[in-house]
Amino acid sequence: MNEEVILDASALLAFVQQEAGAEQVAASIKHAAISTVNLAEVVTKLIEGGMSESEIQDILPALNLTIVPFDDKMAYEAGHLRTLTRKQGLSLGDRACLATARMRGASVLTADRVWLKANVDVDIKCIR
Numbered sequence: 796m797n798e799e800v801i802l803d804a805s806a807l808l809a810f811v812q813q814e815a816g817a818e819q820v821a822a823s824i825k826h827a828a829i830s831t832v833n834l835a836e837v838v839t840k841l842i843e844g845g846m847s848e849s850e851i852q853d854i855l856p857a858l859n860l861t862i863v864p865f866d867d868k869m870a871y872e873a874g875h876l877r878t879l880t881r882k883q884g885l886s887l888g889d890r891a892c893l894a895t896a897r898m899r900g901a902s903v904l905t906a907d908r909v910w911l912k913a914n915v916d917v918d919i920k921c922i923r
């Protein structure tokens with residue numbers, strides 16, 4: 796594995812909103828990346844939480860995250876991960892994050908403890 800870490804939406808939200816686990820995300824932020832699928836999840840949750848579009852445009856780009864386009868190869872990988880993660884009930888967004896990590900040889904940061912039960916050949920670190 797390389798030092799790059801892929802952020803799940805839950806991890807980035809914890810960081811932006813200064814929730815439990817934010818310090819673990821902060822420690823990895825210089826080497827962090829996020830897929831476009833998970834970035835869309837973050838923007839959605841921030842808007843639903845009352846943050847304005849201009850605030851979001853100020854905060855997220857300033858983090859200098861590597862934004863990873865979710866392409867057709869990742870889509871196939873996420874689809875294949877359904878079989879491996881069905882018991883844990885992982886969503887498409889969850890599987891998009893894991894697919895991104897698998898294809899980039901990176902670890903993952905998430906706030907979702909259930910991911911630790913998934914046998915997907917990814918180094919998963921839970922921030923809470």
